Amino acid sequence: MKTFTYEKARDPAQAAALAASHKDAKFIAGGTNLLDLMKIEVETPAHLIDVNGLGLDTITPTQDGGLRIGALVRNTDLAADAQVRRDYPVLTRALVAGASGQLRNKATTAGNLLQRTRCPYFYDTAQACNKRTPGAGCAAQTPGAVSRQLGVIGTSAACIATHPSDMAVGLRVLDAVVETILPDGSRREIPIETFHKLPGQTPHIENALQPGEFITAVSLPAPVGGAQSYRKLRDRASYAFALISVALIRHPDGSGRVALGGVAPKPWRLQAADDQLPNGASAVMATLLEHANPTAANAFKIELAERTLAAMLAEE
Amino acid sequence: MKFTSPATETIFDTSTVVGKATHRVDGPLKVSGRAPYAYERHDVIDGQLVAYPLGATIAKGRILSIDTQHAKAAPGVHTIITTLEYDELPKDERNVASLFGGDKVVHYHQAIAAVVADSFEQARAAANLITVKYDIEQDLDFDLERQWQQRGTVEPVSATGDFAQAFQSAAKTLDREYRTPGHSHAMMEPHSTLAHWDGDALTIWTSNQMIAWNREALAVTLGLEEDNIRVDSPYIGGGFGSKLFLRSDAVLAALASKASGRPVKLALPRPFVMNNTTHRGETIQRIRIGTDAQGHITAIAHTAMSPTQPGGQGEQATDQTRQFYAGANRLIEHHPVEMFLPESNAMRAPGEASGLMALEIAMDEMAEVLDMDPVAFRALNDTQVDPENPKRTFSDRNFTRCLSEGARAFGWHDRPQTPASRRDGNWLIGMGMAGAYRGSPVLTSGARVRLQANGTVIVETDMTDIGTGSYTIIAQTAAEVMGLPVSAIDVRLGDSNFPRSAGSGGQFGAPSSTAGVYAACVKLREMIAQKLQMPEAELSFSDGAVHSAGEPQLIGTFATDAELVAEDKIEFGKFRSDDHIVSTFGAHFVELRVHALTGEIRLNRMLAVCDSGRILNPITARSQVIGGMVMGVGAAMMEEMAVDRTQGFFANHDLAGYEVPVHMDIPSQEVIFLDTLDPVATPMKAKGIGELGLCGVAAAVANAAYNATGVRLRDYPVTLEKLFPGLPKV
Numbered sequence A: 001m002k003t004f005t006y007e008k009a010r011d012p013a014q015a016a017a018l019a020a021s022h023k024d025a026k027f028i029a030g031g032t033n034l035l036d037l038m039k040i041e042v043e044t045p046a047h048l049i050d051v052n053g054l055g056l057d058t059i060t061p062t063q064d065g066g067l068r069i070g071a072l073v074r075n076t077d078l079a080a081d082a083q084v085r086r087d088y089p090v091l092t093r094a095l096v097a098g099a100s101g102q103l104r105n106k107a108t109t110a111g112n113l114l115q116r117t118r119c120p121y122f123y124d125t126a127q128a129c130n131k132r133t134p135g136a137g138c139a140a141q142t143p144g145a146v147s148r149q150l151g152v153i154g155t156s157a158a159c160i161a162t163h164p165s166d167m168a169v170g171l172r173v174l175d176a177v178v179e180t181i182l183p184d185g186s187r188r189e190i191p192i193e194t195f196h197k198l199p200g201q202t203p204h205i206e207n208a209l210q211p212g213e214f215i216t217a218v219s220l221p222a223p224v225g226g227a228q229s230y231r232k233l234r235d236r237a238s239y240a241f242a243l244i245s246v247a248l249i250r251h252p253d254g255s256g257r258v259a260l261g262g263v264a265p266k267p268w269r270l271q272a273a274d275d276q277l278p279n280g281a282s283a284v285m286a287t288l289l290e291h292a293n294p295t296a297a298n299a300f301k302i303e304l305a306e307r308t309l310a311a312m313l314a315e316e
Numbered sequence B: 001m002k003f004t005s006p007a008t009e010t011i012f013d014t015s016t017v018v019g020k021a022t023h024r025v026d027g028p029l030k031v032s033g034r035a036p037y038a039y040e041r042h043d044v045i046d047g048q049l050v051a052y053p054l055g056a057t058i059a060k061g062r063i064l065s066i067d068t069q070h071a072k073a074a075p076g077v078h079t080i081i082t083t084l085e086y087d088e089l090p091k092d093e094r095n096v097a098s099l100f101g102g103d104k105v106v107h108y109h110q111a112i113a114a115v116v117a118d119s120f121e122q123a124r125a126a127a128n129l130i131t132v133k134y135d136i137e138q139d140l141d142f143d144l145e146r147q148w149q150q151r152g153t154v155e156p157v158s159a160t161g162d163f164a165q166a167f168q169s170a171a172k173t174l175d176r177e178y179r180t181p182g183h184s185h186a187m188m189e190p191h192s193t194l195a196h197w198d199g200d201a202l203t204i205w206t207s208n209q210m211i212a213w214n215r216e217a218l219a220v221t222l223g224l225e226e227d228n229i230r231v232d233s234p235y236i237g238g239g240f241g242s243k244l245f246l247r248s249d250a251v252l253a254a255l256a257s258k259a260s261g262r263p264v265k266l267a268l269p270r271p272f273v274m275n276n277t278t279h280r281g282e283t284i285q286r287i288r289i290g291t292d293a294q295g296h297i298t299a300i301a302h303t304a305m306s307p308t309q310p311g312g313q314g315e316q317a318t319d320q321t322r323q324f325y326a327g328a329n330r331l332i333e334h335h336p337v338e339m340f341l342p343e344s345n346a347m348r349a350p351g352e353a354s355g356l357m358a359l360e361i362a363m364d365e366m367a368e369v370l371d372m373d374p375v376a377f378r379a380l381n382d383t384q385v386d387p388e389n390p391k392r393t394f395s396d397r398n399f400t401r402c403l404s405e406g407a408r409a410f411g412w413h414d415r416p417q418t419p420a421s422r423r424d425g426n427w428l429i430g431m432g433m434a435g436a437y438r439g440s441p442v443l444t445s446g447a448r449v450r451l452q453a454n455g456t457v458i459v460e461t462d463m464t465d466i467g468t469g470s471y472t473i474i475a476q477t478a479a480e481v482m483g484l485p486v487s488a489i490d491v492r493l494g495d496s497n498f499p500r501s502a503g504s505g506g507q508f509g510a511p512s513s514t515a516g517v518y519a520a521c522v523k524l525r526e527m528i529a530q531k532l533q534m535p536e537a538e539l540s541f542s543d544g545a546v547h548s549a550g551e552p553q554l555i556g557t558f559a560t561d562a563e564l565v566a567e568d569k570i571e572f573g574k575f576r577s578d579d580h581i582v583s584t585f586g587a588h589f590v591e592l593r594v595h596a597l598t599g600e601i602r603l604n605r606m607l608a609v610c611d612s613g614r615i616l617n618p619i620t621a622r623s624q625v626i627g628g629m630v631m632g633v634g635a636a637m638m639e640e641m642a643v644d645r646t647q648g649f650f651a652n653h654d655l656a657g658y659e660v661p662v663h664m665d666i667p668s669q670e671v672i673f674l675d676t677l678d679p680v681a682t683p684m685k686a687k688g689i690g691e692l693g694l695c696g697v698a699a700a701v702a703n704a705a706y707n708a709t710g711v712r713l714r715d716y717p718v719t720l721e722k723l724f725p726g727l728p729k730v
């Protein structure tokens, strides 16, 4: 771990301003991802801004009938919230499919959205990784590399890592909006759809946040109803990142929404694929994963996604 | 005590303590965090510094330079040792790859430096400031598959009869290949050592299964007299074979302590457990079985290939096939292939674990070819003699009872006869079974027992407890022989100042070390008899007293003036292996369900039936077996050291990437111990149990998955996508 300085922010505006005024500053929330990465020097912030004292830990109704989730609401509390469980059950299910009870007690809404990839080469600083060191190359794409867990779509020649969050997949299928404050005090709203960035030539840029920009909340639109489910597939029954995961909202008329986790650098959802839902799992996946470009080791994720959605449709 | 002929009637046949369910005597210390593990020996010596290791980041080549300038200047740093400052250190014969010294790199994360600092964080941060230049050796082959396809012929490990001819003329045959990946021990406590020098004398507080081996190896590697080395390892947070040998933690801590003139402790970071230490090697295996029309095996051949560092053997996956099943014509071949992956070496049930993963699928497949019940096919091919040398008999082999009692207890008759024929909603249900076989070796094992005036006995032996229950079974043994309650026995383990024991490994620890303690206790009884001037045979020891013809005398009274100390060891005669094979046997049964669409496997229930001689303590023995079953589930369903085939290292080098089972993966587990006694095994008629529980489990899972889906898997782990071809289409 590199030496760093530390301070506690007083309020969100100040947090953003502080972050912009320090070189290599990072916010620290639950710390469950950031601290791990600092220990192995994948993350080397020079300055930590602790945002845990800022409140932002409540879930409140919005004017248009939705919910505003404070950035520091813990994953455990969000999953257990009665309104979330009743009106947005796909979010609760996605949350409890992630990590472990202890981790969810610490993990925050904003931190979860910003957690970094689990590509094994990203974690070994001796390995070439464009995400860690732009231009260094991508060890995961050399012949003979280990890539079973990595992405199949939305990836690039520079990076094939996935975004590992379960919660984000739930938020994506619910069309959540990320609310932020910028260092100049202005605020903006970023739809979850455009929040995470595809790698292209710049896999180190993972989201739409500007330097210093601080997430204050994530808001959910008014409930969309429907039967909501989340299914996560992995090699062991619990406490592992997804091979793939599927978030599904289905209405009695057969229409609905589908988002995938574990396949792409962001929660993967396409309107055109949603539209195929009445035609069944194969039709959805043919559209959703049409441009997939898997490795030999992870090509199975495409069939797995189709099979999983089919299972979910059958189980309703 | 010399064990030169089978045991006759012993006090253990009427035991009141040994064989009875006894909770771990060290349990309270462990659950309250008071059992001192190697990295937390804060109290043993003042002024401890902390070292952090640096590993090579290439598989093979030479180190051109190591620049420590920035690291030396980093806060808190005392000293840095680098491999270039030492000649390649001599290695003990049990190590395959050198542990430190010189400029040669032969595997990823080979230790090449260690930074000593005031704190762990400082040492780790400084280690990251070291830069290393390599001359990398290119174009190395890390592809076992390619090696297998290009394999030549080897001198057989053993050949009996005429396999080729018998196989050719067999009524029914099977010829299949199987693949098992490498496995990591992945024990909870990584290798850790605190080292301290007093002049030329070295003390290490460490985490090691084999105290005497460790001391011998340290003497060789550091060029010391054994007498000048003390090794202390009273508590060990799991080993599974990874801590059988001297590893880099102890070497680096010792050298760093010498260099800094202070006590130094070092724990290997988790990625080092995968790439710096040993692992169970990957295998490719071919099994051929020929039978007559009734299903008697007439020909059996097992060929295996496994990677190894030069000079090693790799994983000897064929071992069990030499003796498990009958058959006159046999061929065993092993191809170790030199590869510069980290060292392949012993992991729990070395040989058998991987070998049975293949053999027990092959037996299932052969039963199917014969249209026989897999249980009946195995029972038909039971043997009571060594198939390679029928003059040697199995000392006590009740494999067919394991099969029949297991089949009955599990409800095997109710299994789906045809694969993929039973369905419960979206789940396909299957049942599978496998035989288990594991040798029960023994090693000479000594102990010292010290009778105290207060009527307690201190037992000292360098035996280790790696979480297995050694403290408890040793206390039970001493209690039984001395007629005391377990609470009156104070067991002290893991110190090289104590008499040399078998240590923990190869499931030889429990039978050997308890026999050694028995020997020492018998000697103590003889000393008491001498004091009474009576033959030992005329005394009885019970309720804390010595009973002779006259008044019972409290046992403590024999130590009123001074403690009464007896020391002895058990030495096992050649008859044990010349005339017999001493082995343990079992049968595993598994019921599982496979999701018809997604291929997810969920276990419903598991049963193990074990034939292991006298069970010294049903609680700790059961815990060994169910732990082995969990490990077998891991091997079946998820555990795989993922090899980067170009760079030559294990890419999933942490516990997020290397998955082992979690609670949700494990269903209800049942263990049945046959009430067998093996008089050839030890004076206590006990055999090992620590590895048997793992043997065959993975194959039982794979066989059950086949039964559920009709997809025969011969390539572990059995992950969901491998089942797709047999599952209903979307």
Ligand SMILES: Cc1cc2nc3c(=O)[nH]c(=O)nc-3n(C[C@H](O)[C@H](O)[C@H](O)COP(=O)(O)OP(=O)(O)OC[C@H]3O[C@@H](n4cnc5c(N)ncnc54)[C@H](O)[C@@H]3O)c2cc1C
Residues within 6 Å of the ligand: A026, A027, A028, A029, A030, A031, A032, A033, A034, A035, A036, A051, A071, A097, A098, A099, A100, A103, A106, A107, A108, A109, A110, A111, A112, A113, A114, A115, A164, A165, A166, A167, A213, A214, A215, A216, A239, A240, A241, A242, B656
């Ligand atoms: C063993 C393990 C298993 C796990 N398994 C899963 C799993 O199965 N599924 C899953 O989804 N996740 C899993 N996780 C990841 C876990 O969900 C994340 O670590 C957690 O959600 C991160 O939240 P945090 O508050 O601790 O973030 P932190 O570690 O504090 O921060 C993460 C990042 O977010 C930034 N940040 C935090 N708050 C803000 C803010 N308000 N505005 C702007 N930036 C901010 C930080 O600067 C940092 O870059 C696992 C983690 C571990 C350690």
Ligand code: SF4
Residues within 6 Å of the ligand: A117, A119, A120, A121, A122, A128, A129, A130, A131, A132, A137, A138, A139, A140, A141, A150, A158, A159, A160, A161, A203
């Ligand atoms: S896939 Fe992405 S994260 Fe992984 S090594 Fe390549 S660039 Fe790095």
